[in-house]
Amino acid sequence: MSLTDALLAPALGTNAAKPLLTHYDDATGERMELSGTTTANWAAKAANLLRDECDVEPGARVAVLLPAHWQTASVLLALWSCGAELVTDPVTAELVLTDAEHLDTAMGAEPEGGVVALSLDAFGTALSGLPSGVIDFATEVRLHGDEFVPWEPVPSDALAWDGASGDEVLAAARDTAGALGLDAGARVLSTRGWDTPGGLREGLLAVLASGASLVQCRHADASRLDHRAETERCTLRLPA
Numbered sequence: 540m541s542l543t544d545a546l547l548a549p550a551l552g553t554n555a556a557k558p559l560l561t562h563y564d565d566a567t568g569e570r571m572e573l574s575g576t577t578t579a580n581w582a583a584k585a586a587n588l589l590r591d592e593c594d595v596e597p598g599a600r601v602a603v604l605l606p607a608h609w610q611t612a613s614v615l616l617a618l619w620s621c622g623a624e625l626v627t628d629p630v631t632a633e634l635v636l637t638d639a640e641h642l643d644t645a646m647g648a649e650p651e652g653g654v655v656a657l658s659l660d661a662f663g664t665a666l667s668g669l670p671s672g673v674i675d676f677a678t679e680v681r682l683h684g685d686e687f688v689p690w691e692p693v694p695s696d697a698l699a700w701d702g703a704s705g706d707e708v709l710a711a712a713r714d715t716a717g718a719l720g721l722d723a724g725a726r727v728l729s730t731r732g733w734d735t736p737g738g739l740r741e742g743l744l745a746v747l748a749s750g751a752s753l754v755q756c757r758h759a760d761a762s763r764l765d766h767r768a769e770t771e772r773c774t775l776r777l778p779a
Contacts, residue, residue: 541693542619542705543582546712549723549750550575559752561771562609566758569661571609578612583687585617588680590687593634593652597622597693602632602648604641607733607755608659610676612743622693625700627736636676639666646670701736709748715740716749720775723750728773730759742777751775 550559555576562571573581589595601623605611614636618625629635629645634652637645638659645654657676658666665678699705719741721727731742746753754771756764768776 540695541622541689541697542695542699542708543616544620545695545705545709546616546619546744546747547575547579547582550747550752551579554750555579557752559747560609560612561752561754562757563755563759563767564757565760565763567661571661573609578609578616580685581610581613582616582620583685584680584683585614585676586620586687587683588674588676589614589617589623589634589655590621590690591683592674592679593655595621595623595634595652597689597691597697599623599634599652600626600632602626602629602635602645602650604629604635604637604645605657605733606638606659607729607731607738607742607757609755610657610659611733614657614676615743617687619699619705620687620689620693622689622691622697624698624702627701642669642673646673708744712740712744712748716745716751719745719777721745721749721751725749725751725775726754726771726773727751727775727777728754728756728764728768728771729777730756730764730779731777 559575559578560573601618629648632650635645635650636655655674663677665675695706696704699708731738733739
């Protein structure tokens with residue numbers, strides 16, 4: 540079982556139609572809600588893109604320079620579906636996934652496998668003016684199917700994140716969930732970024748591993764958070 544399979548397992552089955560990831564952006568007014576099934580479908584589409592267009596194979600090293608966003612969750616799950624290893628340092632990566640803000644950093648790393656750029660637009664608007672050779676995620680991902688079957692099963696002990704195996708990443712996520720008081724059915728409000736190991740582990744992986752659901756707020760307006768926690772029926776709020 541891949542790390543993605545293990546992380547999504549609690550959200551699928553009888554819970555597949557329930558909200559899993561709800562994303563707010565208070566700078567744009569965006570609200571996007573994904574069920575377990577929709578999250579799995581987006582992860583599969585992204586995995587097909589990474590494998591078919593970027594040659595991401597088991598053992599490939601991939602850096603992700605993206606904010607806490609539902610599309611970021613999709614591509615993280617996608618790279619683990621492919622058996623790739625998430626690496627923090629883009630200079631050591633074979634492929635870098637980035638938004639427009641971090642495009643120069645991604646290009647400067649000169650990854651052998653190239654760069655994939657995400658607009659993070661809710662309506663799938665492409666990024667304009669991309670350098671030659673950079674793949675526009677929004678344009679390409681829509682061409683790929685929402686089911687992904689790896690060419691070979693990804694073992695749970697395959698490297699998944701900066702030298703840690705999928706088993707180790709999953710165990711750490713479950714331990715973190717326990718420390719945070721997360722359990723199945725919890726609904727978590729968070730403004731935490733995912734650009735640090737602790738932020739990613741607490742803000743996304745622990746939520747998924749525990750069977751909880753996430754309300755992620757980007758560019759959060761602090762004056763709206765109490766009302767949002769109430770309307771979204773959140774049971775726990777992560778510290779910023």
